[in-house]
Amino acid sequence: MGGVFSFLKRYPFVLATVLVAIFAGILAVGPAAEVVPWVLGTFALLMAGRSFVGMVRELRSGSFGVDLLAITAISAAVAVGEYWAALVIVLMLTGGEALEDYAAHRAKKDLTALLSKSPQSASRINADGSVSVVPINELAPGDEVLVRANEVVPVDGTLTSATGEFNESSLTGESLPVEFVRGEEVLSGVVNGSGSVTLIATRAAKDSQYQQIAALVEEAAASKAPMVRLADRFAVPFTLISLLIAGLAWWFSGDPVRFAEVLVVATPCPLIIAAPVAFMAGMSRSARGGAIVKSSATLEKFHRARSIAFDKTGTLTYGQPSLTAVRTTLAQFGAGMSENRLLQLAASAEQTSAHTLAAAVTRGAKDRGISLITPEKSEESTANGVISVIDGHDVWVGKRSFIEEKVGKPLTRTELVPGELAIYVAVDRQHAGALVLKDEVRENSGSTLEVLKDQGIEHFTMLTGDDQATAKHVAAELGIDRVQANCLPADKVAAVHGIKERPVIMVGDGVNDAPVLAAADVGVAMGARGATAASESADVVILRDDISRVAHAVVVGRETVNVALQAIAVGILLSLVFMTIAAFGNLPAIVGAWMQEVVDVVAILWALRASRGKEVVPELKASSWKSPAVTSQPKV
Known part of the structure; x- marks a missing residue:
């Protein structure tokens, strides 16, 4: 009865119409029928x-x-x-x-289902070992949190239990449980398995993955x-x-x-x-497939889209390059600088950067058992590199052009095979060497492009901050012949503005992609952590680290x-x-x-x-796709 009353209270004109109909019906069978x-x-x-x-x-x-x-x-x-x-x-x-x-x-x-599961409280472990249930907004980084069996993890944190098993389907769509070990990061929103675990909060609730995604969903809804x-x-x-x-x-x-x-x-x-x-239903379907579409206007743009541009690292490739070689060129104190010393200085400088390549360098150093030094001073130049002071030495790590600016002369390009890229290092204004990394193309990048082509996308472009040789190798593997390398964020924006076949979709993942995602007709942020600048400036946020979700979103937009x-x-x-x-x-x-x-x-x-509609799952056949013939590159 309360539900009926609530309905009628919410729609008073419906109630008034029904009451008038009843009143008129009563009058019609009485002596006052003429009124x-x-x-x-x-x-x-x-x-x-x-x-x-x-x-x-x-x-x-x-x-x-x-x-x-x-x-x-x-x-x-x-x-x-x-x-x-x-x-x-x-x-x-x-x-x-x-x-x-x-x-x-x-x-x-399906959009609002995520919001309904959002945890409101958490079990915090106090200094004396007791447990207090507190609102999640009272949790702070460093707090120890108990997550009981089948509970939703309330904040991002580092697992302190020996092992833990979590269901990540609410974030990634994957239903199979994933096992974590002590020291690994656990994202909020995943569901704990059958045993209680503990973790140390690394972010406040408002900055954690689940709350940020929930905010995106609320915006979309x-x-x-x-x-x-x-x-x-x-x-x-x-x-x-x-x-x-x-x-x-x-x-x-x-x-x-x-x-x-x-x-x-x-x-x-x-x-x-x-x-x-229909548009709300399409947004709901897109969310089920792991792509949050913030605005229904985006679906209409997907329907008309003719061009798409991709960032390379972390988008068409896995974005987790590995360190394959360290090459030194600088003599220090009368002796050659060792590979380990060069890597130590470079990795110590890079540890302050959030860039994917910086993480690869620090990971490579740790894999070799090299301890890192805390920089005395550090500053990042977006899309160029890092400037640090380490052990009293000025250390520059980044692009060749960036290092050339520091040493004041052209550098000899280090030898690379297709698919490799180099990060150059300068120490005390002298070229010290280069670090060689390699990033693999995603297995389903090629088949994703094939689906997009079948959906009517005619023009494909790759924009990257990497060198021309590396960019061309990846583009050739995927059959993309519109390529622009050595891009700064402004260059990417100019390139997207220069694409004449509109609307144009831009797919990227990093902080430096935020400007171009905002500049495109449709910006798509890949594998997003909810708080990143990329996801905030994008029109679509891909929750899984899976490029095929881009094709899914486009298919849903067109069908909707x-x-x-x-x-x-x-x-x-x-x-x-x-x-x-x-x-x-x-x-x-x-x-x-x-x-x-x-x-x-x-x-x-x-x-x-x-x-409703079939799930879009491109097959794993990265190098089998060839782009439609394109005779010219965009003017930038």
């Missing part, structure tokens, strides 16, 4: 006036008011004495909002469908055709009732409701818009059929008004089909 037309007519015209005010407001905001048909139909029905038909149309208008809410709630249930422009393509001609059919029916029959009978089935609801429901257009077409077609029947006098106004409701339901049910 029924006045009751129904007055109420219907008042509600038509309310809709007219809303329509004018929409017109002022630049949107054509598709309620014009309903307003005209109500007025015409009252004018010709079809009062009950007018009331049914009013019910359609007032009930449309409730129907839309219901359908949208069903469509976005609150997104307003951009279907005004799509509906506008049909609203004006549909309105004119409906009025034309109604006017001709009146003209040839000489009966004004015929005009009202046609208009009561000229429903605008497929334009008002069905398309936004197709379903939305189909829902509009089905609704308009059914309305035209009923209008034609009514034009010949074979559909009484009251029956036509109820048939209008049937059209609305059919259109909405059709729109909900956007929540």
Whole structure:
């Protein structure tokens, strides 16, 4: 009973319409039956006036008011004495909002499911060993947290138990449990297995993975469908055709009732409701596949996209290069600097950077058993390298051009085989050597590009900060012939702006990709940690470290818009059929008004089909794909 009361309280005009219908029905069987037309007519015209005010407001905001048909139909029905038909149309208008809410709630249930699981409290282990249940916003980095069996991990942390088994499906979509060992990072949002574990919080709850993803989901769920422009393509001609059919029916029959009978089935609801429901359903489906689409406008852009650009490292490649060689060139104190000393200085400088290549260098040093030194001073130059003071030495680590600037002369390029890249090192303004790394192309990069090509993407570009030789090797392996290497963030932005075939999608993962993701028509952040600049500036956040999710998002976008257009077409077609029947006098106004409701339901049910579809899983065949022939590179 409380649910019914809550519904009626939320939609008072639906309640008012029902009450007026009941009141008029009671009057109709009593001695006051003659006042029924006045009751129904007055109420219907008042509600038509309310809709007219809303329509004018929409017109002022630049949107054509598709309620014009309903307003005209109500007025015409009252004018010709079809009062009950007018009331049914009013019910359609007032009930449309409730129907839309219901359908949208069903469509976005996969989006909101993540929010409903968000933990609100955590078990903190106190200094004396006791456990206190506290709100998660009271947890701070360094706190020890107990996570019991089958509980959601509340914050990002480092596992202190010997082992732990976690279900990561809420973050990655993978249902198989993953085993962690002491010292490994556990992300918030994963579900603990059958045994209790402890961890040390590394981030506050608001900065942890799950809360950041939940914020993205909340943003996506609150997104307003951009279907005004799509509906506008049909609203004006549909309105004119409906009025034309109604006017001709009146003209040839000489009966004004015929005009009202046609208009009561000229429903605008497929334009008002069905398309936004389809978009919300598509966003829900995308979320199930591991891609959070922040705005429904993005799905429409996916539908029209002609070009796509990729960052290389961490996107087309795994982004976890390994150190393969250390080459020294500098003599120090009369003797050659050892490989280990060069690597120690470089890795000590790089440990302050969050860049993927910096992590590879520090990992390579630790694998060789080399201890790192805490820098006395350190500064990062975005997309160039790191400047540090270590053991009293000025140490520069980064691109060749960056090091050349420091030493004041050109450097001899270190020898590389295809697929390798080099990081150059300068110590005390002298070229000290180079570190050689290699990053592998993802197994499913090629097949992902193949799916995108099948979806109508015509132009493929790779933008990277790496050297030309490394970039060309990866591009050749994937069949991409639009390549720009040695890119700074500004160069990537210029390259995307220079692509003429629009809309253009940009896929990247790093902090330095944030500007170009924001500059593209659609920015896609790969394998995102919720708090990164890349995910904040992107339109789509891929939750899994899996490039095939990009293809999934594009497929969902294209299919969603197709379903939305189909829902509009089905609704308009059914309305035209009923209008034609009514034009010949074979559909009484009251029956036509109820048939209008049937059209609305059919259109909405059709729109909900956007929540279903096959999973997009490109096969693992990275080097089998070849891009369409492209004769020129973008001007930048």
